[in-house]
Amino acid sequence: MRSKRNADVILAVSVTAIIAVTVVFLLFPVIVTAFMAFDAREFIGPFPPTDLSTQWFVKFWNSGYLWSGFKNSVQLAVAVTVVATAMGASAGLAISRMSPRWRDLTTTAFLSPLVLPGVIIGFALLMFLSVFNVLPVFPRLLCGHLIVTIPYTIRMTLVGLTGISATLVEAASSLGANERQAFFTITLPLAKNGIAAGAIFAFAFSMDDVTISLFLSDYDTYTFPVALVGLIRSHFELTIAAAAVALMGLTVVLLLALDRVLGLERVIGQGVYRT
Amino acid sequence: MSVLNLKDITKKYGELAAVDGISLDMERGKVLSLLGPSGCGKTTTLRIIAGFTSPDTGTVEIAGKDVGHLRPYERNVGLLFQDYALFPHMTVAENVAYGMRHRGTPTSEITTRVLRMLSLVQLTGMEARRPHQLSGGQQQRVALARALAIDPQILLLDEPLSALDAKLRLELRLELKEILRSVGATTIVVTHDQEEALTLGDEVVVMNAGKIAQRGTPTQIYEAPADKFVAEFVGRSNWFHASKRSQSTDGLTSYVADDGLEIRTRASRPDSEGGVDLCVRPEDIELVDGTAPESAPSPEHNVLAGVVLDVAPLGADVHVVIELPGKSRLLAIRKNVGRGSEILPGQSVRALFSASDVLVFQR
Numbered sequence: 001m002r003s004k005r006n007a008d009v010i011l012a013v014s015v016t017a018i019i020a021v022t023v024v025f026l027l028f029p030v031i032v033t034a035f036m037a038f039d040a041r042e043f044i045g046p047f048p049p050t051d052l053s054t055q056w057f058v059k060f061w062n063s064g065y066l067w068s069g070f071k072n073s074v075q076l077a078v079a080v081t082v083v084a085t086a087m088g089a090s091a092g093l094a095i096s097r098m099s100p101r102w103r104d105l106t107t108t109a110f111l112s113p114l115v116l117p118g119v120i121i122g123f124a125l126l127m128f129l130s131v132f133n134v135l136p137v138f139p140r141l142l143c144g145h146l147i148v149t150i151p152y153t154i155r156m157t158l159v160g161l162t163g164i165s166a167t168l169v170e171a172a173s174s175l176g177a178n179e180r181q182a183f184f185t186i187t188l189p190l191a192k193n194g195i196a197a198g199a200i201f202a203f204a205f206s207m208d209d210v211t212i213s214l215f216l217s218d219y220d221t222y223t224f225p226v227a228l229v230g231l232i233r234s235h236f237e238l239t240i241a242a243a244a245v246a247l248m249g250l251t252v253v254l255l256l257a258l259d260r261v262l263g264l265e266r267v268i269g270q271g272v273y274r275t
Numbered sequence: 276m277s278v279l280n281l282k283d284i285t286k287k288y289g290e291l292a293a294v295d296g297i298s299l300d301m302e303r304g305k306v307l308s309l310l311g312p313s314g315c316g317k318t319t320t321l322r323i324i325a326g327f328t329s330p331d332t333g334t335v336e337i338a339g340k341d342v343g344h345l346r347p348y349e350r351n352v353g354l355l356f357q358d359y360a361l362f363p364h365m366t367v368a369e370n371v372a373y374g375m376r377h378r379g380t381p382t383s384e385i386t387t388r389v390l391r392m393l394s395l396v397q398l399t400g401m402e403a404r405r406p407h408q409l410s411g412g413q414q415q416r417v418a419l420a421r422a423l424a425i426d427p428q429i430l431l432l433d434e435p436l437s438a439l440d441a442k443l444r445l446e447l448r449l450e451l452k453e454i455l456r457s458v459g460a461t462t463i464v465v466t467h468d469q470e471e472a473l474t475l476g477d478e479v480v481v482m483n484a485g486k487i488a489q490r491g492t493p494t495q496i497y498e499a500p501a502d503k504f505v506a507e508f509v510g511r512s513n514w515f516h517a518s519k520r521s522q523s524t525d526g527l528t529s530y531v532a533d534d535g536l537e538i539r540t541r542a543s544r545p546d547s548e549g550g551v552d553l554c555v556r557p558e559d560i561e562l563v564d565g566t567a568p569e570s571a572p573s574p575e576h577n578v579l580a581g582v583v584l585d586v587a588p589l590g591a592d593v594h595v596v597i598e599l600p601g602k603s604r605l606l607a608i609r610k611n612v613g614r615g616s617e618i619l620p621g622q623s624v625r626a627l628f629s630a631s632d633v634l635v636f637q638r
Contacts, residue, residue, distance in 0.1 A: 171360035173347040174325055175374030175425060185373075189364050 030248070037241040044238060056242035066243060069227030076138065076223060077206035080145040084202040087146075088153025089195045093187070095154070096161045107158065111151045118211030121147055126215040137221035144212040149205050153198030160194015161187075200258065277339075278303045278461045279324065279429055284333035286319050293319040294330070295485030301429075306455055306462045308476030310469060312508065316485040317465045321431050324463070326350050337428055348377070353427030353460075357434040359418040361406040367393070367417050368402035374425035392420040395454060412443050419451070423458060430455075430462040436471055448474055469509050473497070481505050503636040506554050513557060513605050518550030527575065527630050534601025538577055540633040552636045559632040560607040562595060565623030572627065579626045581605060583618055593618075597626055 032047055040051035060066060095106050113121065125144050129135055135143075164187065172182040213223045222230070228240050277300040286294040294316040301307055309317045322328040324335060326347035335342050342350050353374075362370050371389045380388070393399050396416035406414055415435065422430060435451060436444045452475055455462050464475050472479050473493040481488045481496060481504075489501035500506035507514075515538060517530035527539045530553060538553055565580055581597040584604065588611060595618055597605045605626055618624065 165358060165360060167356045167358060167360040168362060170327060170347070171354065171356055171362075171421075172373070172377075173327075174352060174354040175421065176348045176377035177373070178346070178348050178377075181377060186362060 033241050033244050034248075036238055037245040039238055039241075044236060056238045057246070059239045060242040060246065063239060066224070066227050066231065066239070069222050069224040072138075072221060073207055073224035076141055076145065077203050079142055080149055080206040081199050081203045083142070084146055084149040084153045085195060085199040088150050088198055088202075089157045089191070091150070092154045092157025092161065092194075093191065096158060107154070110154050113147045114151050118148065118209065119215075122212035122215030125212070129216075137216065137218050140216045141213060141221075141223065144216050145202075145206045145209060148209075148212065149202035152201045152205070153195070156194045156198030156201065157191060158194070160191045160197070164190045277301055278337065279463075280334075280336040280339075281320075281324070282334045282336075284320070284323060284330045284335070286316075286323065286328060286330045292316075292485045294323070297333075297482075297485070297487055299480065299487070299490075301461060301463070303461050304459045305477045306452075306464065306475055308472035308479045309463055309465045309482060310472035310476075310479055310509070311467065311482035311488075313467055315482040317467075317482050318433065320482075321433055321463065321465045324429065325352050325354050325431055351425065351428045353422035353425055353430040355415075355418050355422045355430070355432045355435055357437060359406075359414045359438070361414055361417055361421075363406050365405075366402060367398065367404050367406070367409070370406070370417055371421045371424050374421060378425060388424060392424045395423070395458070396420045397450075411439050412447055415439065415447065416450075419454065423454075423460065428461065430460040432462060432464045432466075434466055434468075435464060437466070437468065444471075451475065473509070481508065483508075500634065503552055503554075506634060506636065511557050511606060511608070513555045513560075515553040515555075515603070516550060517553060520551075525574070528635075530635075532601075532603075534599070534603050536579060536599065536601060536603075538633060539575070539630040540635050541575075541631040542633070542635045550638055552638065554634040554636065555605075555628050555632060557594070557606040557608040559628050560605065561627040562597075562607055562609060562618060562624045563627060565625050569625065573629075575630045576627050577630060577633070579605065581624060581626060583620050583622045583624055586618055586620055597624060 035048055036044075037056055038052045038054065039045065039049035040053035040055065041049065091110060095103055095110075098106060122144060125140070125147070129140055129143075168186050168190070169182050172186045173179075177185060208225060209223070210225045210229060213226050214229070217223060217226045224243075228243060232240050279299070279301040281297055281299040284294050284297045285292060297316070297320060299320075309320060311317045319328060323330050324337075326342070326345060326349075329343070337350065337352070362373065365373070368389050371392050372385050375385045375388060389402070390399070393402065396419055398413060398416055398420065401409070401413070401417075406417065409417065415438070419435075432451075436447055439447060448471060455475070464472065466472050466475075473496070476493060478490065479493055479496045480490045483504045489496060489505045491499075491501075496505065497510055500509065506512055515530075515532040515534075515536065517532045517538070520528060520530055527541065529537055529539050530551065531537055532553070540553065569578065579597075579599055581599045583595060584598045585594075585596040587594040587596075591611055592608050593611050595607045595609065597607060599605055607626060
């Protein structure tokens with residue numbers, strides 16, 4: 001008996017230890033980055049920094065190159081979010097009304113871009129678009145990002161819709177609501193969380209993507225991640241760490257705002273409307 | 276005047292006729308149970324009345340008007356769904372108000388009517404709750420209030436109690452009956468549960484394979500079933516198959532069952548190729564000690580000797596299974612009268628039942 005008890009204790013301790021190690025492993029790079037962003041040294045020295053300063057933030061603030069990329073990225077991400085959400089939600093709603101056989105087939109067709117690596121999508125799109133060579137860079141980037149984000153917004157809309165029983169719409173109908181009214185009072189409010197989750201994903205993907213954007217950017221128009229990659233290649237210094245910290249701050253603010261508006265639990269958890 | 280009139284309704288799915296030429300009319304304020312096994316077409320019938328399914332042939336008239344071309348939201352039919360279909364993102368009050376909102380009831384009237392409906396189903400004070408905060412029984416009552424709030428010409432209940440546990444089902448069945456009576460709503464209850472059908476309905480329509488097998492009061496359905504299907508589906512029954520008729524005397528007909536037992540009946544049917552099926556309800560069977568000297572209470576009584584195989588005391592009733600000489604079994608249900616009269620497995624008994632309690636069906 002005693003030995004079994006001991007085994008339990010050992011097991012519990014090791015599980016805790018594994019969790020701790022995993023957390024440190026996941027957060028350590030973030031912590032290092034956060035500290036290094038405040039490094040007072042002029043070069044990338046060993047961790048931890050010997051002295052603290054905000055010089056990298058000042059550099060980041062004054063870097064026209066990075067700001068231009070940031071501005072492009074935000075504009076692009078907003079455009080991607082709007083278009084991908086509108087198209088994905090419409091497609092998802094349409095797919096959910098299909099017969100099961102067509103539903104699976106269409107969903108698979110729509111999700112197929114996800115199996116391709118971004119490099120291939122970026123390169124293929126670059127080749128395709130240079131044949132016609134009419135689109136400016138911004139719409140090109142928009143196309144590239146939409147290919148990957150629309151499958152996600154469709155998927156999330158479908159996930160959001162799965163919990164909604166078909167009898168709800170019938171109930172609305174028997175109570176006197178026509179198709180349009182039933183859609184706006186029942187289907188859309190219930191699918192809202194799935195659609196919102198898709199929108200968040202689209203925004204995050206667009207802000208983060210390097211592989212596709214790298215192929216579609218040019219000298220004048222580039223995204224923030226592309227600018228960061230360019231910077232770390234040309235100047236090996238810590239402005240990028242400051243930029244990363246600034247981005248983290250922005251993310252936290254965005255998440256807090258979303259939590260206030262929608263309730264983060266609901267957007268991510270998707271479990272509220274299950275009864 | 277009849278509120279609902281179905282004429283020759285047929286609906287086919289592929290080759291299979293879900294509803295096969297049903298005609299049905301209903302008076303105002305009555306409760307009609309549509310009873311049948313799953314797949315008998317009762318749900319399809321309900322969906323046709325509500326307007327979710329359009330029949331291949333036949334007409335649906337509500338209050339004398341043909342509604343065949345009207346969408347569900349253009350009809351005035353209240354529907355209580357099996358899973359209640361409460362709107363999860365709305366409060367109880369919003370759920371109940373939903374129908375009135377979409378039918379142009381003035382806002383001031385909606386508020387008072389919601390309160391009245393909720394007091395009718397005894398949910399006063401629950402207005403601000405969400406469906407997921409309610410118990411199954413409460414959800415069912417909200418759904419009922421929502422369906423009644425639009426003051427429907429016909430109220431359709433689809434398996435209204437099947438999602439609840441047995442004890443709650445019994446309570447709510449009586450409550451539902453009272454509510455329906457107090458509102459005076461013309462109601463169709465679709466169910467596969469015979470108890471539900473017999474207690475709720477003023478009349479019962481038994482359906483089988485897309486057709487109406489019998490329509491009648493609960494008593495008629497149980498005591499004078501129209502055919503073997505109805506007799507078998509409603510209530511419990513013991514069956515004997517007989518191909519030979521021996522003779523008739525004093526208005527009694529004797530049949531010799533396949534296992535050699537002789538059974539006398541009051542009812543007489545003309546002979547048929549396949550013989551007849553004889554049916555005895557278990558509660559019509561009286562059991563007496565098999566060791567006592569044989570004495571039938573009257574010449575009308577059938578007496579079958581057998582051995583008790585199993586005794587199951589189920590509260591108010593005791594179910595006794597008896598094995599007859601021909602290895603066939605007989606179920607007898609007797610009142611649980613208490614100590615002193617217990618029947619034990621292995622005991623030899625005689626089963627008595629009157630010839631007038633034997634139902635005869637042609638094959």
